[in-house]
Amino acid sequence: MxxxxxxxxxxxxxxxxxxxxxxxxxxxxxxxxxxxxxxxxxxxxxxxxxxxxxxxxxxxxxxxxxxxxxxxxxxxxxxxGHQAVQFHxxxxxxxxxxxxxxxxxxxxxxxxxxxxxxxxDTSAPDMTIKVTGYQWKWGYDYLQEGFGFYSNLATPLAQIENREPKGEHYLLEVDNPLVVPINAKVRVLVTAGDVIHSWWMPSFGVKQDAIPGFVRDTWFRADKVGIYRGQCAELCGKEHGFMPIVVEVKSKEDYAKWVDEHKSKLAAAADDPNKTWSLNDLVARGHTIFDGNCAACHQTTGAGNPALGAPALVGDKVVLGPKEHQIDVVLNGQNNGKMPPWKHLSDVDVAAVISYTRNSWGNKADQNVVQPAEVKTARK
Amino acid sequence: MSSTPHTIAPGEHALDHGYAHHPGGIIRWITTTNHKDIGTMYLWFSFTMFIVGGLMAMTIRAELFKPGLQIVNPEFFNSLTTLHGLIMIFGALMPGAVGFANWMIPMQIGAPDMAFARMNNWSFWLLPPAALLLILSLFVPGGAAAGGWTLYPPLTVQAGMGMDLTIFAIHIMGASSIMGSINIITTILNLRAPGMTLHGSLRPICCSP
Structure with a gap:
């Protein structure tokens, strides 16, 4: 029994x-x-x-x-009372x-x-998009359409610092999502501008390291209209958790409409390279550029962050000194990329952000205006 | 030599050489070549590092307990994850393995001690300074290494002197672990008791490190 x-x-x-x-x-x-x-x-x-x-x-x-x-x-x-069997x-x-x-x-x-x-197998794509990882945002270039934009975190700082309740897509929302058409084979060229990032879209089954100096490719074909969210998946510095990826999949018609709208918007906003800007316009534009790119380390108040090696810009020698040197620092970076190069910003953006730093937080530089033309000359 | 002559019995001569006069206190631990003493130090070191690395892990988890920034800021959080990884691998795991090997292998294979008893002392005493360098790096300007324990460039190149201290510490710990493993391998190969086969001493229970 x-x-x-x-x-x-x-x-x-x-x-x-x-x-x-x-x-x-x-x-x-x-x-x-x-x-x-x-x-x-x-x-x-x-x-x-x-x-x-x-x-x-x-x-x-x-x-x-x-x-x-x-x-x-x-x-x-x-x-x-089981007896072990003895065999070899x-x-x-x-x-x-x-x-x-x-x-x-x-x-x-x-x-x-x-x-x-x-x-x-990235062969025979319907379209190709270049994705570039930066500290700490994504850049998207539509190679056939000939335009591109940056995709920044849209979650307000107040939510991150617990001063406001968290939104539904906390840390998974951006200002400019990547937009793609449905049922199109999208070839994605992935690279990076500074350190290694990784472009990860779980619902598309895509994750590709973005390595500076290399272009890797991957692909996806989204088969449902909607908004999908991913994140940077390779530790890339202090804001690694704050550079999400949002992809909006649109129907073919909506996508074509979006491309047209985007193109005309870009054409309207395109800067005349030979225009001489007024100080006020430059500073106003520089304010936006600064908060979107520089404030992560230098703070919105320009107070800097010594722990990151980001100096205070208030009363800073470079900011108050000759403008040629500051243009060089902003374009090419310094200290082994601790201050990263910002040459992917347009001439107007670089001129604006430098003018902003020279006229803000009590800074009064002698050379207080930098024109886009000067930045253009400084590029090598 | 002595003015009082006395007879020396055969064998008593050996006892005269001071083997029984070990230094006491901290000098005992600094100068020891005894595999059990060294194994004990390894294990206590490993346990201490486990607690330090564990505290970092607990801080990481406490920060992640709720969304939003609560306890640490993002750059220090990255330093914590980086140092947690390095400390757990180089400070807790590897010394823990060598510690157990030191304690047990000579006894298991019938050896009087490890093959290189003095190098054994050194391979342990390299560890505390290395650990100090790692922990010190938390307090230098620019903070400790924050690029993850895989230390991928070019992110690591952006770091300050915390990274230099980390690189130095990892080299010292690496040297310590190489010396430890050479000692273990040599002991197993050369110091087995008569009749103990290599196969016998390589049974998993004996030498899992």
């Missing part, structure tokens, strides 16, 4: 284990906080499927190995336990390799 209870108990345990492992991922999938985001590209579907497939192989191995082990421990326990070397067993893992590996490696190859 005793001997027969063993397998019965084990079978019940096995059934419970299987029932649990079926139920748990099922539950988890209903609540996406515990699993992948709902996939919106064929690549993401494939990745989620591969994950589930490997997961079930792991479950089968787990149940198999521990089932046999617990069965053996229980069935052959001392209290039932069994060629059949050795062949079996070599072939089984080999097969398991094969069944895992084949679909995994297929998925990885599909991820890297």
């Amino acid at each position: 005793k001997n027969r209870t063993g397998p019965g108990v084990v079978a019940r345990l096995l059934r419970t284990a299987i029932a649990l492992s079926v139920a748990v991922p099922g539950l988890a999938f209903a609540d996406y906080e515990w699993n992948f985001q709902p996939p919106v590209s064929s690549m993401a579907v494939q990745i989620v499927g591969l994950h589930a497939y490997i997961f079930w192989i792991c479950v089968a191995i787990f149940v198999g190995v521990f089932g046999v082990m617990f069965y053996a421990l229980y069935r052959h326990r001392k209290s039932v 070397e069994n060629t059949l067993v050795e062949i079996v336990w070599t072939i089984i893992p080999f097969l398991i590996l094969l069944f895992m490696a084949y679909p995994a390799t297929k998925t990885v190859l599909a991820m890297h």
Whole structure:
């Protein structure tokens, strides 16, 4: 009798284990906080499927190995007077336990390799977008359309510093999202301007390191209209957690409309390179540029952040000194990139932000206006 | 030599050489070549670093407990994650492994001590200064290394002298761990008791480090 209870108990345990492992991922999938985001590209579907497939192989191995082990421990326990079998070397067993893992590996490696190859197949794209990581924002360039823009965090500082309640998309919202058409194969060229970043869009099944000096490519084809959110996935300095990625997938018509609107908006806002700017216009524009780019380290008050090696700009020698030197510092950076180069900003933006620093927070530089033309000359 | 002649029994001669006169107090620990003493120091060092690295992890978790900035600012948070990784690997894990190896391997394979007893002392005593450098880096201008424990350039190049201290500390810890492993390997290869096979001493239970 005793001997027969063993397998019965084990079978019940096995059934419970299987029932649990079926139920748990099922539950988890209903609540996406515990699993992948709902996939919106064929690549993401494939990745989620591969994950589930490997997961079930792991479950089968787990149940198999521990089932046999617990069965053996229980069935052959001392209290039932079991005698150990004495034998050495069994060629059949050795062949079996070599072939089984080999097969398991094969069944895992084949679909995994297929998925990885599909991820890297960037051939025949419908459009190409260049993504550049900066400390701490993303730059998007539409190579065919011939325009580009920066995508900055839109969450107000007051929310981050707990002075206001957090919004629904806290730290996952930007001023200018990347906009793409539905069902178009978008080839993404990923690079960086300063340090290594990583462009990660979980619901598209895309994650690609952005490495300065290298251009890597990846692709996605979004198959559902909507707004999708991701984050920088490679530690890139102090604001690493504050440079989210937002992609808006539009229908073909809406996308074409957006491109037109964007182009005419850009044309209207385009700066005449030969225009001489008034001090007030430069300072007003510089204020926006400063808060969006420089304030992360130098603070909106220009007080600087000694812990980051960002000097106070109030009364600073460079800011109050000859403007040629400041133009050089802003364009090319200094101290091994602790002050990063800002040559990706336009001539007008650089001129404006320098003029702003020379006329703000009580600063009164002798050379208080920098014109875009001077920045243009200073570029090498 | 002595004015009072006395007979020396065979064997008593050996006892005269001062092996029994160990220094006491801190000098004992600084000068020791005893594998158990050194193993003990390794394990206490490892435990201390585990607590330090653990405090950093707890601070990280406390900050992440709620969204928004509560306890530490982002740059110090990055320093904490970086130093947590380095301290746990180089300060807790590796010395912990060498500590257990020091304590147990000579006893398990029937060796009188580790193969290089004095180098053993040095490979431990490199660790405290290295740990001090790492912890000191939290207090220098510019803060400690904050580029993650993988220390990828060019992010690391932007760091201040905290990174220099970290690089120096990692080199010293690396030297210590290489010396420790050379000692363990040599001991196992050369100092096994008669009849102890290499296979016997390489059983997992014996030399998991």
